[in-house]
Amino acid sequence: MIQEARIGVEKDLGMGENPDDEENLDRDPADLTRIELGELEVEERMLEARKIESLALAALWAIAGEAAPPGFDIDEKQLIPDQVLGGMRTIDYYRETAARERPEAKLASGAIEARKAMERLARASFLPDIGLLVTAGYAYSSTADPAMSALYYQDRFNYSGITAALGVLWDIDIHNNIFRLRKARAERRAAEHKREAALLLLGLEVDKAYRELTQAERAIELTAQASKKARQLVVDLQVKETVGGGNMRELQRALTTWAEWRFKHFQAIMQHNVALANLARAVGTPLVAER
Numbered sequence: 087m088i089q090e091a092r093i094g095v096e097k098d099l100g101m102g103e104n105p106d107d108e109e110n111l112d113r114d115p116a117d118l119t120r121i122e123l124g125e126l127e128v129e130e131r132m133l134e135a136r137k138i139e140s141l142a143l144a145a146l147w148a149i150a151g152e153a154a155p156p157g158f159d160i161d162e163k164q165l166i167p168d169q170v171l172g173g174m175r176t177i178d179y180y181r182e183t184a185a186r187e188r189p190e191a192k193l194a195s196g197a198i199e200a201r202k203a204m205e206r207l208a209r210a211s212f213l214p215d216i217g218l219l220v221t222a223g224y225a226y227s228s229t230a231d232p233a234m235s236a237l238y239y240q241d242r243f244n245y246s247g248i249t250a251a252l253g254v255l256w257d258i259d260i261h262n263n264i265f266r267l268r269k270a271r272a273e274r275r276a277a278e279h280k281r282e283a284a285l286l287l288l289g290l291e292v293d294k295a296y297r298e299l300t301q302a303e304r305a306i307e308l309t310a311q312a313s314k315k316a317r318q319l320v321v322d323l324q325v326k327e328t329v330g331g332g333n334m335r336e337l338q339r340a341l342t343t344w345a346e347w348r349f350k351h352f353q354a355i356m357q358h359n360v361a362l363a364n365l366a367r368a369v370g371t372p373l374v375a376e377r
């Protein structure tokens with residue numbers, strides 16, 4: 087666009103390729119200086135952008151380490167909003183998912199189950215330990231008389247029998263048992279409170295990421311509309327400039343405004359993708375749909 091504007095201004099000032107073209111006496115000679123200044127500004131910003139790009143690529147390369155192949159680069163040429171896997175859900179859905187999938191929530195739930203088991207063990211110490219022992223035996227000998235019966239005689243060669251024994255062990259140290267039970271209950275309640283605190287913190291993290299994502303989605307829509315409107319204004323001023331009724335200062339401001347809205351649109355896309363990644367991390371499961 088700057089090159090097209092330069093051609094038009096040079097033509098109006100009689101500096102075009104065809105000297106026979108009629109000059110536009112209403113053309114301000116300073117417009118050429120403004121165009122040159124705009125060219126320098128664009129070049130300066132491009133240098134800054136390429137520097138930022140190279141530093142970001144170098145940082146990404148350093149993070150990737152040996153996994154980065156030779157000639158490591160980014161395939162995508164423009165920012166594209168990531169799509170939510172399965173579509174956007176309610177915030178309650180993501181809270182429940184975080185409570186189910188986050189390692190912190192699983193660890194807290196496991197601690198509660200362990201404390202409950204210790205409480206059951208402490209409660210069981212009030213009950214007696216009961217043991218039952220059953221033995222069975224059988225013997226037969228062909229050389230001993232199984233029919234022999236005499237007082238105080240026990241045939242150890244021919245017999246069959248079953249013996250059952252019941253044993254009871256009861257620890258009646260009630261005082262210490264009560265103390266152990268109270269301790270187990272207190273530890274179980276402490277684990278439950280820790281789990282509640284963990285879920286509250288996880289819910290807060292999910293809420294923050296969810297709000298940022300919804301705000302970023304709306305920002306993408308608004309900046310896209312504003313960029314479109316700014317582009318229409320640029321086209322309108324370009325048409326006026328072509329027919330000799332334009333204003334270089336207004337066109338320059340319009341171009342700057344359009345560029346700024348374009349940048350805000352790209353920035354909104356980046357914030358959207360980052361917010362989606364933060365929500366996935368807060369939930370504890372992938373949420374980005376494959377392209």
